[in-house]
Amino acid sequence: MKKTKLLIYLCALIMVFNVAGIKVAATTETNDIIVDFYSVSKSTIYEGTEFTLTVNLKKIGSGTITGTPTLAINPGSFILKDKGSVISINPANLNAGGKETITLPLKCSGTDNVIELIFNYVDGGDSKKAVNKITIDMVKASNNSNENTTTNTKKYNPELQVTNQDIPTARAGSVLNLSLELQNISSHTAKDITVEFIPSKEDGFLYETNKMSMVHKIKQLKAKEKTNLDYSLTILNDSKAKTYTGQLKYTYYNLYGDLKEKTQDIYIKVKKGFPDVNLEIDKIETLPKIIYSGSEAQLSFLVNNNAGLSSVKDIEVSLQGLSGEGFTIANGVNSNKISILPPDSPGKKVTFNLYAADKMTKGSYPIKVKLKYQDNLNNEQIVEKEIYLKVEQKKSNIAIENIKAPSGTITGTNKFKVSFDLVNTSDIDTKDLTVTVKPEEGIVPVSQSVQVLKLLKTGTTKKLEFEFQPTAEAKTKNHLINIEVKGSNEEALTTINQYVGVYVKENDKATNSKPNIIIDSYATEPTIVKAGENFKLNISFNNTHKNKKVQNVKVYLTAEENTSNNSSNNSNDKSGSVFTPVNSSNTFFIDEISPKQSVNKQLTLYTIPYAAAKTHTIKVNLEYEDDKANQYKATELVSVPVIQSSSFITSDINMPEAMSVNQPHTVSLEISNTGKTTLDNFTVAIEGFGSKNSKGYLGNLQSGKTTYHDIELWPTQEGEVKGNLIFSYTKPDGKTEEVKKEIHTMATADLMPEEGEFVDENGKPINIENEINAPKSNMNIIMIVGVISVLLIVLIIILRVIKKKKDMKDDE
CATH class of the missing domain: 2.60.40.10 (Immunoglobulins)
Structure with a gap:
């Protein structure tokens, strides 16, 4: 009677499935994936031998593998070492007609020499699997072995291994909570287990433990049994950004008291953190804007801690690299004090009075700014920043005025004089002027043809006079005399040439002039x-x-x-x-x-x-x-x-479509002078974005030359951010040319993941449930919900039938 009821229930269940139209997907076994080749690292394998197995997988079917296929390993009498029994496979090589090579570390532990490899994958939306078996030749131990097999308990060798090998990621200055799954992957029990976690012995990895021991003690793990290992540490701000190698150190015994020790590598990726203190120099200005050699100037700039996380105190600012041939302190002292500088402060302005030496030529000169301060532990810290100051030489302006020469005819070899005034119309004194008169053929100077002026003060006039005489061979014509005024430095004074003419008549008997x-x-x-x-x-x-x-x-x-x-x-x-x-x-x-x-x-x-x-x-x-x-x-x-005319071109300005607020991005520029004249005082400034130095001085760019300049910038607020790169230079006529090129990006907040939350390699949070369920389609979810609903309906029907039968018996 009971069997009949059971058949009735089963028939009803099948009918419900048929009516609902539910199709239960099944995995199809194929031979589309084969083991094309395999090899072992040792020629002779005994029980207890450790070796590696290399397997080449090849796809011979015509379909395309999608998703992330896996390779499940049934090792038989072999033990997998330091690797899980399920491995993810990259399908790219297989789909392209190539091969995928897998290396398995194994240890022989018995006599079953067959290893089964099960390749699970999705082809055209259908789940499939390909099963391959590999036979490993083993040699039985000799009966003449010195070790008595009946008393050798070491062969009962348990193997412990952490199976979740995902690389954890943490930012310097944050807490890393590490949860590892430890499993006894062998068929033998391990007892009195001690697992010590050594985060890393590499330079640059700095950490503190968070009231949690780095040593776990486990009484026993049976075959295939698992347990969790939890560790917590704070990665300090000064840790360098890189992937570090840590170790798990195992010590345990088998059931017979035989000791085993081993280590397993654990990798930890550290990303760049936010420093507690980050002093920067900004808004560098000089008064006057152009510093001339031989004059004083006032240098000022802001010192800020905007990129830091905590306040810094007792800051002493001074200048380094001063010398008598360059910049020196004009008056005052070479020191400025800042008592405290919080991160939210726009910065503190410091000022120095400088003197530029007379001998300084035109160019850009470096000065080091030394920042000495006390950190949070009251330790003295020193930071040095380098800035560049542009120096020009003042231009002298000398005019030749009031030229006096004979207006009539010079006859024969009669002497004559030419005089003129040299006027210093510039605002600086001019030194070492050389004045030379050069008459053309037929005229010779009677007085000295070169005069040197050691000093011509600003606004003063010097009258010069030279005497000449025609030679006997002088032709009747207008003779030119070149007046040349030259300074000791061509940059400070451009050579001046002025011509004056005198008419000379040959000494003959002609009566008509x-x-x-x-x-x-x-x-x-x-x-x-x-x-x-x-x-x-x-x-x-x-x-x-x-x-x-x-x-x-x-x-x-x-x-x-x-x-x-x-x-x-x-x-x-x-x-x-x-x-x-x-x-x-x-x-x-x-x-x-x-x-x-x-x-x-x-x-x-x-x-x-x-x-x-x-x-x-x-x-x-x-x-x-x-x-x-x-x-x-x-x-x-x-x-x-x-x-x-002057012109220049730049390389493409590559800005990311999206950036994080306060996350720096380097823009590399190639700047070429395509004009036919030198671009003096070339500068590149930044507008609308944050930057370490908002204005960079590149000096003088020669015609046809190319220079390179890197700019580190970042958005300072969320949303669409627009700004400009501003290029400026001095044209040959002394006017300043300015060219703007727009840059823009979308800025987002730089969100930090919550404690325990997983992040990808870019530091963005990962939804674990979405990652697990990502390959499944919405249709599969609907089918599962439908199946559960049908099962509930069938269960309710069965319970009602049972209750009805019971009530009928009670009535009888």
């Missing part, structure tokens, strides 16, 4: 000409003769050849005159010029793009006649200052 044409004034619009652009040249021609007019005046201009050595242009492109006329010829005519009168002419000229940045000379050639048709020639010179 020669009329002379000179350029009495000229000017360019603009005053400084840009290469590659047009400009206007205004010239005034003056007939210096008292009573003779000049006529049929032919004027033609000759510009000097380009001497640019810019390597970016080939030699053919660089040839040709620096200046060319626009919409006209370089030759023009003037009908006549009356005595002592001037005629003005305006020309439009074009400057070639690759002209050298300097003062260029235009030769003005004159051919004319007097009123008696006598023909003459003359030459005048016009100086035109030319500057080159």
